[in-house]
Amino acid sequence: MSATASNTSRMMTSPGDMFTLENPVFCCYLFWSTVLVVKMLLMSLLTAVQRFRYKIFPNQEDLFFKNLEVQFDDPHVERVRRAHRNDMENILPYFIMSLIYISTNPNADVACILFRVASVARIIHTLVYAVYPVPQPSRILAFATMLLITFYMAAVVALRTLSFI
Amino acid sequence: MSATASNTSRMMTSPGDMFTLENPVFCCYLFWSTVLVVKMLLMSLLTAVQRFRYKIFPNQEDLFFKNLEVQFDDPHVERVRRAHRNDMENILPYFIMSLIYISTNPNADVACILFRVASVARIIHTLVYAVYPVPQPSRILAFATMLLITFYMAAVVALRTLSFI
């Protein structure tokens, strides 16, 4: 796969066709970004599961059971919500950063490995944060992996476009 | 409109020109994404309206009236903030998912209907959550509509790019 990818990448001479299915780097971005979008949306459903399991609802109109009051500070629900917020803080900027990184026509092998590692790291982050909490530094390492990859892509793009400051 | 859209779509043979104003699917994405961006930004202003109406401010430097303390738990302000957070959790991943879905050259009629339905559903979500709360399941249905559409697009993109895992 990687060999094919970098061969195809070398064949492309026009700088205008980065965001097409003919670019294997873009296809790899498509697949792994889709995985991360689905992972993020599943956090909403995981929050809903916790809310029904512990009967914790934040709005008057959500009180599906008798004798309930709105409640906001349940640790099981809030843990999932913190993990979800952390996703938004990190994955959403990564989506934009990795998308525009593709426009710099990076080495296909490097780019695809970055996409795969960053995505798998965030899946691990969710598992050790929201699904089955484990001792640190597991979550810090998973968090740092995507963060450092995003910083690397930022450095590549910024150096390439520095004259447009 | 739909007939024109799918005709134009069929005429495009090059896979490299998806993200241009000549692609009616991209134009439809542009229009409805713009509507959703404006809707999201209006949530900030709606929060500000609630803060001034109920004189609830979270920072020392925001206390524009005498004898006020910072306050965080007003139900009117928090309801708008929950709706706003729900927008970020769902609409921001949708922006990326629907944008990259366009690169798979979907049927123009299907794609445009998905964009329209998802966007209108989220406008309804805001109305029944933050503007005028109504009993469930109105909000759940509006929420599920965009969620299912995003999952559908994710399935299309993932199946198309599965070999780049």
Add this chain to the structure above:
Amino acid sequence: MSATASNTSRMMTSPGDMFTLENPVFCCYLFWSTVLVVKMLLMSLLTAVQRFRYKIFPNQEDLFFKNLEVQFDDPHVERVRRAHRNDMENILPYFIMSLIYISTNPNADVACILFRVASVARIIHTLVYAVYPVPQPSRILAFATMLLITFYMAAVVALRTLSFI
């Protein structure tokens, strides 16, 4: 820089090559969006700094020091978190809005100035909110600057694509 940018822009006749490094407007977007991505990610690290400085941790597994309890309402940590959330509410929609605004082939000078002003305004917003709080209306002005620029881009894109409603 500006003169070169608009010359290059005028030379481009094909509408399909907006999202390439040959388009100076896209390059300017790349640079300033990268700056904003890095700025947003630094908010996570600033939150971490505040958490360690004041020993405020939200999860049981994060209690790196003896005799600590999880805690959620420290004003120093919460101020940075509010600034970070405000970034997500405003910068993430701006990323999408300004990206799709490029597809309308805007005047290069206007577009580049909008990118620069919006980005610098948000850096100021962070400084006066999370780093060194100063009296209003400094934060409101910084906030309003990117908001109005995003609304302007939304108006341009919506008017161009209104027939695809």
